[in-house]
Amino acid sequence: ELYLKNNAQNYLENIIKIENGIFIHSKAIKKLPLKFTVLFVGRWSKEKRPELFLKIAKEVLLKTNEIEFVMIGSEMEQHKNQIQEAGVTYIGEIVDTEKLNTFYENANILLITSYREGFPVVVMEAMAQGVVPIVTNVGGLCEHIQDGFNGFLINNDNEEALIIKFAAQTIALYLENSNWNRISNNALSYANANFDIHNFNNNYKSLLLKSQAQI
Numbered sequence: 001e002l003y004l005k006n007n008a009q010n011y012l013e014n015i016i017k018i019e020n021g022i023f024i025h026s027k028a029i030k031k032l033p034l035k036f037t038v039l040f041v042g043r044w045s046k047e048k049r050p051e052l053f054l055k056i057a058k059e060v061l062l063k064t065n066e067i068e069f070v071m072i073g074s075e076m077e078q079h080k081n082q083i084q085e086a087g088v089t090y091i092g093e094i095v096d097t098e099k100l101n102t103f104y105e106n107a108n109i110l111l112i113t114s115y116r117e118g119f120p121v122v123v124m125e126a127m128a129q130g131v132v133p134i135v136t137n138v139g140g141l142c143e144h145i146q147d148g149f150n151g152f153l154i155n156n157d158n159e160e161a162l163i164i165k166f167a168a169q170t171i172a173l174y175l176e177n178s179n180w181n182r183i184s185n186n187a188l189s190y191a192n193a194n195f196d197i198h199n200f201n202n203n204y205k206s207l208l209l210k211s212q213a214q215i
Contacts (some may be wrong), residue, residue: 022124025129037108049113059168127195
């Protein structure tokens with residue numbers, strides 16, 4: 001947009017976008033977890049709006065006890081009481097990849113409440129385990145998440161109450177929806193096709209070989 005605005009569109013062809021990649025551990029169809037679980041995975045920071053996650057959890061838990069909300073991430077220790085008072089399970093920081101994958105394997109939803117993002121690696125990790133992302137429509141999230149197909153997009157409204165309402169409704173509807181497996185498997189299939197580290201490596205290899213050929 002900036003290039004077009006400044007009549008520099010001729011330089012657009014010089015831009016090559018290479019997405020991050022992750023190691024895909026399993027390509028099997030996701031099994032239904034024992035308890036419907038919603039995850040927050042990320043550091044406690046202003047742009048992530050973890051307080052908004054807690055407010056959504058409170059709204060949902062007022063109407064059902066069939067859902068468990070879990071918070072995983074760094075810089076949460078001082079907010080532990082606030083998290084638990086909201087009825088949310090506090091886990092804190094996890095540095096062991098296998099342990100984190102266990103949480104993904106046993107979760108249904110990854111809820112992202114950020115007001116600013118690029119495209120978070122946690123979305124890739126979650127989708128690769130069949131976890132359905134429900135995210136605010138910011139940054140590059142809409143480039144990969146197709147609303148109602150492999151996840152859900154929440155309008156990043158200026159009124160926080162509307163975000164809470166829509167997110168809570170989406171979670172509740174998803175809990176009751178017979179299409180759970182379909183959307184979960186769509187997320188998993190999309191991750192397998194687009195996020196594998198081999199794609200990342202091959203794209204960089206092609207870029208470097210192209211650059212060498214031009215020298």
